[in-house]
Amino acid sequence: MRLTDRVLPWLAGVTVVLMGVGLYLSFFVAPADYQQGETVRIMYIHVPSAWLAMFCYTLIAVSSIGSLIWRHPLADVSAKAAAPIGAAFTLLALVTGSLWGKPMWGTYWVWDARLTSVLILFFLYLGLIAVWQSFEEPSRAGRAAAILAIVGFVNIPIIKFSVDWWNTLHQPASVMRLGRPTIALSLLWPLLVMALGFTCLFIWLHFKAMRTEILKRRVETMIVTRVGQAATLKAAE
Amino acid sequence: MDLGPHAAFIWSAYAVTAVVVAGLVIRAIYEERRQREALLRLEAQGIRRRSDVPGDSGKSA
Numbered sequence: 486m487r488l489t490d491r492v493l494p495w496l497a498g499v500t501v502v503l504m505g506v507g508l509y510l511s512f513f514v515a516p517a518d519y520q521q522g523e524t525v526r527i528m529y530i531h532v533p534s535a536w537l538a539m540f541c542y543t544l545i546a547v548s549s550i551g552s553l554i555w556r557h558p559l560a561d562v563s564a565k566a567a568a569p570i571g572a573a574f575t576l577l578a579l580v581t582g583s584l585w586g587k588p589m590w591g592t593y594w595v596w597d598a599r600l601t602s603v604l605i606l607f608f609l610y611l612g613l614i615a616v617w618q619s620f621e622e623p624s625r626a627g628r629a630a631a632i633l634a635i636v637g638f639v640n641i642p643i644i645k646f647s648v649d650w651w652n653t654l655h656q657p658a659s660v661m662r663l664g665r666p667t668i669a670l671s672l673l674w675p676l677l678v679m680a681l682g683f684t685c686l687f688i689w690l691h692f693k694a695m696r697t698e699i700l701k702r703r704v705e706t707m708i709v710t711r712v713g714q715a716a717t718l719k720a721a722e
Numbered sequence: 723m724d725l726g727p728h729a730a731f732i733w734s735a736y737a738v739t740a741v742v743v744a745g746l747v748i749r750a751i752y753e754e755r756r757q758r759e760a761l762l763r764l765e766a767q768g769i770r771r772r773s774d775v776p777g778d779s780g781k782s783a
């Protein structure tokens with residue numbers, strides 16, 4: 486808690502600066518694409534959201550392994566805190582992708598492998614949130630959610646490689662691929678700055694959510710202690 | 723700034739992102755404050771966690 490007390494204000498500052506610079510580069514420096522025209526600007530929020538949607542789920546899966554094998558309470562807290570944030574970024578990837586798809590593909594949605602697997606990711610996040618809320622005891626909820634998270638991780642490589650394995654309307658990878666990126670540098674730099682800004686935002690949100698979860702567990706423990714003290718006093722009378 | 727014939731799609735995408743990000747940030751700040759206040763209220767009532775009580779390691783919890 487003391488470490489995050491010191492880190493969080495700096496992280497917030499770095500996030501604001503990166504987002505500000507990223508937005509400036511996205512709107513005033515990056516040129517329009519020769520095929521997509523101005524709609525390429527949607528990429529600067531769509532791609533970082535999609536990356537974070539997958540990164541966040543990977544973080545949950547790794548935390549879940551830590552929770553199941555080593556029973557580390559912070560791993561449990563990390564997995565629970567990340568789920569709503571991951572759901573939000575997945576929703577953003579889906580919505581901004583649809584808003585890009587309509588002018589480019591002529592439709593908001595197609596049931597192709599990439600779009601469908603990202604929709605499944607969104608449902609997995611909702612499932613994790615539901616599991617966490619359906620158990621009163623955090624340790625039992627943690628175990629059930631960890632198993633779901635680890636099983637659901639199979640969807641992450643499917644999302645990543647869906648554009649290679651199947652014939653999809655979604656374009657193949659142009660940044661994270663073997664060899665050098667196929668995207669022009671004038672479009673790549675704003676994207677990388679925005680991606681870094683989004684990542685800092687994610688870390689800030691995750692730290693905040695973890696602190697909240699730790700505080701919540703302390704409050705619950707103290708309430709149980711109070712109930713126990715009251716019962717002891719009553720028994721003594 | 724002229725964003726061409728698809729400006730409405732571009733602005734909508736950025737507006738949705740701004741709303742969701744603002745929601746995440748506000749929720750994060752509000753929820754932490756709510757839990758911190760609940761903790762302070764309990765401490766003001768003299769309730770401590772077992773691990774905070776001298777002589778009680780809280781291992782039995």
